[in-house]
Amino acid sequence: xxxxxxxxxxxxxxxxxxxxxxxxxxxxxxxxxxxxxxxxxxxxxxxxxxxxxxxxxxxxxxxxxxxxxxxxxxxxxxxxxxxxxxxxxxxxxxxxxxxxxxxxxxxxxxxxxxxxxxxxxxxxxxxxxxxxxxxxxxxxxxxxxxxxxxxxxxxxxxxxxxxxxxxxxxxxxxxxxxxxxxxxx
Amino acid sequence: xxxxxxxxxxxxxxxxxxxxxxxxxxxxxxxxxxxxxxxxxxxxxxxxxxxxxxxxxxxxxxxxxxxxxxxxxxxxxxxxxxxxxxxxxxxxxxxxxxxxxxxxxxxxxxxxxxxxxxxxxxxxxxxxxxxxxxxxxxxxxxxxxxxxxxxxxxxxxxxxxxxxxxxxxxxxxxxxxxxxxxxxx
Amino acid sequence: xxxxxxxxxxxxxxxxxxxxxxxxxxxxxxxxxxxxxxxxxxxxxxxxxxxxxxxxxxxxxxxxxxxxxxxxxxxxxxxxxxxxxxxxxxxxxxxxxxxxxxxxxxxxxxxxxxxxxxxxxxxxxxxxxxxxxxxxxxxxxxxxxxxxxxxxxxxxxxxxxxxxxxxxxxxxxxxxxxxxxxxxx
Amino acid sequence: xxxxxxxxxxxxxxxxxxxxxxxxxxxxxxxxxxxxxxxxxxxxxxxxxxxxxxxxxxxxxxxxxxxxxxxxxxxxxxxxxxxxxxxxxxxxxxxxxxxxxxxxxxxxxxxxxxxxxxxxxxxxxxxxxxxxxxxxxxxxxxxxxxxxxxxxxxxxxxxxxxxxxxxxxxxxxxxxxxxxxxxxx
DNA sequence: AATGAATGAGCCTTCATTCAT
DNA sequence: AATGAATGAAGGCTCATTCAT
Numbered sequence: 094x095x096x097x098x099x100x101x102x103x104x105x106x107x108x109x110x111x112x113x114x115x116x117x118x119x120x121x122x123x124x125x126x127x128x129x130x131x132x133x134x135x136x137x138x139x140x141x142x143x144x145x146x147x148x149x150x151x152x153x154x155x156x157x158x159x160x161x162x163x164x165x166x167x168x169x170x171x172x173x174x175x176x177x178x179x180x181x182x183x184x185x186x187x188x189x190x191x192x193x194x195x196x197x198x199x200x201x202x203x204x205x206x207x208x209x210x211x212x213x214x215x216x217x218x219x220x221x222x223x224x225x226x227x228x229x230x231x232x233x234x235x236x237x238x239x240x241x242x243x244x245x246x247x248x249x250x251x252x253x254x255x256x257x258x259x260x261x262x263x264x265x266x267x268x269x270x271x272x273x274x275x276x277x278x
Numbered sequence: 279x280x281x282x283x284x285x286x287x288x289x290x291x292x293x294x295x296x297x298x299x300x301x302x303x304x305x306x307x308x309x310x311x312x313x314x315x316x317x318x319x320x321x322x323x324x325x326x327x328x329x330x331x332x333x334x335x336x337x338x339x340x341x342x343x344x345x346x347x348x349x350x351x352x353x354x355x356x357x358x359x360x361x362x363x364x365x366x367x368x369x370x371x372x373x374x375x376x377x378x379x380x381x382x383x384x385x386x387x388x389x390x391x392x393x394x395x396x397x398x399x400x401x402x403x404x405x406x407x408x409x410x411x412x413x414x415x416x417x418x419x420x421x422x423x424x425x426x427x428x429x430x431x432x433x434x435x436x437x438x439x440x441x442x443x444x445x446x447x448x449x450x451x452x453x454x455x456x457x458x459x460x461x462x463x
Numbered sequence: 464x465x466x467x468x469x470x471x472x473x474x475x476x477x478x479x480x481x482x483x484x485x486x487x488x489x490x491x492x493x494x495x496x497x498x499x500x501x502x503x504x505x506x507x508x509x510x511x512x513x514x515x516x517x518x519x520x521x522x523x524x525x526x527x528x529x530x531x532x533x534x535x536x537x538x539x540x541x542x543x544x545x546x547x548x549x550x551x552x553x554x555x556x557x558x559x560x561x562x563x564x565x566x567x568x569x570x571x572x573x574x575x576x577x578x579x580x581x582x583x584x585x586x587x588x589x590x591x592x593x594x595x596x597x598x599x600x601x602x603x604x605x606x607x608x609x610x611x612x613x614x615x616x617x618x619x620x621x622x623x624x625x626x627x628x629x630x631x632x633x634x635x636x637x638x639x640x641x642x643x644x645x646x647x648x
Numbered sequence: 649x650x651x652x653x654x655x656x657x658x659x660x661x662x663x664x665x666x667x668x669x670x671x672x673x674x675x676x677x678x679x680x681x682x683x684x685x686x687x688x689x690x691x692x693x694x695x696x697x698x699x700x701x702x703x704x705x706x707x708x709x710x711x712x713x714x715x716x717x718x719x720x721x722x723x724x725x726x727x728x729x730x731x732x733x734x735x736x737x738x739x740x741x742x743x744x745x746x747x748x749x750x751x752x753x754x755x756x757x758x759x760x761x762x763x764x765x766x767x768x769x770x771x772x773x774x775x776x777x778x779x780x781x782x783x784x785x786x787x788x789x790x791x792x793x794x795x796x797x798x799x800x801x802x803x804x805x806x807x808x809x810x811x812x813x814x815x816x817x818x819x820x821x822x823x824x825x826x827x828x829x830x831x832x833x
Numbered sequence: 834a835a836t837g838a839a840t841g842a843g844c845c846t847t848c849a850t851t852c853a854t
Numbered sequence: 855a856a857t858g859a860a861t862g863a864a865g866g867c868t869c870a871t872t873c874a875t
Binding site for chain 2: 855856857858859
Binding site: 654685686687688689691692693 | 834835836837838
């Protein structure tokens with residue numbers, strides 16, 4: 094058990110700064126200064142700047158991948174899909190800042206391995222949600238269901254409601270959308 | 279009418295590169311090289327890098343602002359709101375790349391005047407769409423309606439459908455969401 | 464005609480410093496400081512540090528390449544080879560510091576394009592000097608002829624003789640070696 | 649007798665890497681990684697990076713110094729000088745890589761104690777080889793004799809001959825050069 | 834005999850911007 | 855309408871070295 098977990102602190106501060114200012118706009122100098130260590134110390138713990146981002150993203154990818162794994166063994170019906178939505182919402186609730194980070198920095202992250210991994214995971218969730226023969230509109234409803242969850246995870250602006258309330262309402266709307274997208278097999 | 283419209287060409291190339299690589303990651307050198315002029319030439323036409331972005335964003339903001347203006351003088355009922363959605367969708371159709379640019383570069387753009395203007399315009403559209411006493415869920419449905427339009431404007435991945443088809447389907451879904459969000463006055 | 468020829472001055476100072484300290488050990492900061500410009504100014508004139516070296520090496524490669532070109536059209540006999548030695552010695556006389564630079568920095572330069580070009584040129588001279596069926600000893604004598612010229616170009620240590628005198632003596636020894644390496648066709 | 653002789657392994661790996669990449673361009677990190685130990689471990693065995701080089705060079709300096717010592721007590725005539733050449737060639741044969749290392753890294757090594765020691769030893773050999781009243785040309789012939797031996801120790805490029813054959817031929821040429829440089833006392 | 838963690842200095846390079854011409 | 859030359863600031867990264875354990 095590391096006594097002061099510098100590596101963890103780096104991730105934490107990086108998440109803060111990347112979120113406030115964006116990935117590209119945040120320099121390793123800033124992270125180091127905020128932690129009162131030298132830049133070189135960061136390089137002892139992470140091989141590159143991108144590696145810090147990768148480590149951060151893992152914390153979103155892993156829980157979501159677990160949802161995906163669970164879903165793979167379940168029958169592809171409405172009930173399963175509703176449960177996917179619920180579990181995905183729960184995963185999002187815990188990793189909201191990471192999701193916001195990804196969303197706000199799409200351009201920066203597009204060509205990084207970390208970004209590709211993130212997108213892939215998200216695609217897999219969407220694939221599990223949609224029926225293969227879905228109409229374009231129904232596909233869009235599933236996309237909409239996910240995006241509604243995302244909107245709440247990121248947090249609505251100008252709305253007087255707790256994060257908790259937003260997530261609950263978003264899940265309602267998402268389930269609605271899923272239901273109207275779904276034709277009984 | 280300028281014979282070669284360098285200013286316009288700069289905007290065009292900037293849009294291409296900002297879209298491909300992101301705003302921060304695109305340097306003025308690259309823009310200049312692609313146009314076969316010097317960096318200094320860019321400064322003859324635009325005071326700063328941000329100014330290029332501002333000019334670009336105007337091409338989205340202006341049409342949307344026209345929608346907003348029109349809506350302000352119309353009665354705040356469902357029919358009006360449906361028309362807002364239709365007009366907004368039409369505006370988005372023409373300015374898709376700009377919207378994508380904004381979406382992909384939120385972090386870079388957040389603190390720029392250009393970004394604030396963009397967000398403000400979008401907020402105004404949302405405000406016109408929602409009833410003042412809407413429940414959180416209904417608010418989310420309106421947000422969802424807008425986001426669905428956005429999703430189509432940006433283009434869905436892994437979907438065999440033309441941009442035109444995506445936009446039509448998205449408008450359908452959006453109108454649905456609006457309807458279910460709407461309680462008759 | 465450029466008034467102050469910054470590019471030329473950069474080359475000149477770079478040659479000085481690379482010679483004193485070695486290529487790797489000389490930083491662009493040092494070059495810039497000695498010229499009282501910023502590092503960025505160097506990058507206006509040369510794309511990379513290696514580019515400075517490449518430009519420098521050209522000044523040795525070009526004259527020597529001219530010798531090689533001349534020799535290609537001449538009959539491959541002893542008289543021609545003696546003339547090659549004389550012309551090569553003359554080229555070396557003017558570009559002594561560059562040759563010393565190459566010699567002293569072989570390891571640094573080995574994997575750079577500049578280094579390869581340098582070596583290739585030198586190989587071509589050697590090839591012109593040797594008879595195809597030469598014995599190993601005679602091959603070594605030709606190598607020795609070249610190296611003797613090089614030794615004088617670099618300058619002997621602990622010897623009371625002008626550079627001019629060293630070059631003359633070296634040419635004598637080199638011609639001797641060539642003669643004893645040469646069997647009449 | 650140490651069981652695993654880490655110190656020796658460090659020298660061996662350092663010689664490999666210094667030879668492949670050059671002294672400056674080889675980092676202690678690389679050496680440590682190749683040995684699967686930490687950088688700090690290197691510092692247990694050597695006080696500095698230069699110390700590794702010094703230890704390496706000793707393996708060339710010592711045998712050559714023995715030749716020098718032997719020569720000091722011998723009469724300064726041609727026979728002795730021929731024997732110097734033979735013994736020096738033998739020493740070179742065993743320490744070829746070290747000599748190559750020195751040659752390829754002259755600039756890096758110039759200001760290090762290790763480099764100075766190396767050069768001094770080489771100068772002493774040359775001094776023993778030359779007659780005090782030698783002409784400049786004859787001096788150059790002695791230099792050439794040594795350099796011919798060096799050329800073979802380093803290995804000729806593009807020559808189909810074993811190292812052994814090269815060394816034998818080189819010794820022949822060197823003895824020739826010495827003979828023609830030598831005036832009977 | 835060696836590691837884990839860190840430092841201070843420095844490196845090459847790039848950027849947005851300026852300004853005299 | 856544009857260029858050539860340059861700047862100041864910063865960026866990501868690497869290195870030799872140290873030291874408590």
